[in-house]
Amino acid sequence: MAKRGMQEATFLILTALAGGAQHGYGIIADVEQISEQRVRLKAGTLYAALDRLRDDGLIEVDREEIVDSRLRRYYRLTAGGVSTLGDEAARLGGHVQTALSRLQVNGGMAG
Amino acid sequence: MTNSNAALERRYRRLLRLYPRSYRDQHGDDMLGLLMSSADSGKSRPGLMETLDLLHGALTVDTRYWWQLRRASEHQSFVVRHPRAVVRIRLAVAAWLTFIAVMLCIGGYWWIALFVAICIGLHLLLASRAATHGWPPTGGPATRG
Numbered sequence: 472m473a474k475r476g477m478q479e480a481t482f483l484i485l486t487a488l489a490g491g492a493q494h495g496y497g498i499i500a501d502v503e504q505i506s507e508q509r510v511r512l513k514a515g516t517l518y519a520a521l522d523r524l525r526d527d528g529l530i531e532v533d534r535e536e537i538v539d540s541r542l543r544r545y546y547r548l549t550a551g552g553v554s555t556l557g558d559e560a561a562r563l564g565g566h567v568q569t570a571l572s573r574l575q576v577n578g579g580m581a582g
Numbered sequence: 583m584t585n586s587n588a589a590l591e592r593r594y595r596r597l598l599r600l601y602p603r604s605y606r607d608q609h610g611d612d613m614l615g616l617l618m619s620s621a622d623s624g625k626s627r628p629g630l631m632e633t634l635d636l637l638h639g640a641l642t643v644d645t646r647y648w649w650q651l652r653r654a655s656e657h658q659s660f661v662v663r664h665p666r667a668v669v670r671i672r673l674a675v676a677a678w679l680t681f682i683a684v685m686l687c688i689g690g691y692w693w694i695a696l697f698v699a700i701c702i703g704l705h706l707l708l709a710s711r712a713a714t715h716g717w718p719p720t721g722g723p724a725t726r727g
Binding site for chain 2 (some may be wrong): 494495496499513514515516517518519521522523538539541542543544
């Protein structure tokens with residue numbers, strides 16, 4: 472599934488849910504914090520992603536609550552979502568390692 | 583609920599109508615709750631970026647649902663089985679092409695823009711033909727075109 476690499480927004484949404492079940496507003500706030508205020512998801516983008524992730528079986532509905540007479544649906548990762556996020560994190564981690572080690576080599580040569 | 587609140591909610595609902603019905607049944611209330619709770623008090627209309635984001639979301643979802651339907655229906659007499667989906671996707675494509683045409687005009691590529699405009703016309707024509715081909719396909723009154 473993650474052969475082509477995952478979009479950053481998708482990766483951040485799954486990462487937010489890896490910390491526990493959250494509703495839309497919570498995911499937006501969490502993604503903003505994880506990305507150090509760089510990624511601010513909007514409703515249209517977020518729910519299009521949630522709908523697709525649910526179809527792909529990576530997330531599922533945890534529970535629904537009514538707050539101030541408005542619906543809040545909480546989502547959580549499925550087992551498939553956990554392993555997909557793990558694979559993607561490992562893949563990105565590999566890239567990061569390579570980049571850092573090459574920069575170190577070059578830095579050593581320059582210095 | 584104040585007047586500006588009611589007006590804002592009405593406008594958000596109107597934007598959400600751009601999404602497929604099954605998607606709206608699934609996420610509509612949740613999205614509306616999020617949009618309303620993150621709106622500043624006294625705000626009476628959605629912001630420009632917010633509107634563009636909802637439009638973009640609707641195009642993305644429409645396109646994906648269309649592919650799902652298309653794969654499920656074995657390519658046979660698709661227009662007859664899912665005229666509503668055909669109309670939606672044609673309108674979505676026309677919207678994308680309009681965006682591209684505007685960009686081309688800004689860039690001064692008039693001839694290519696003209697060609698794209700013809701494509702837009704073709705999509706709108708085919709959309710209207712699909713719409714008259716049996717609307718709506720199954721149950722429920724048609725509320726929009």
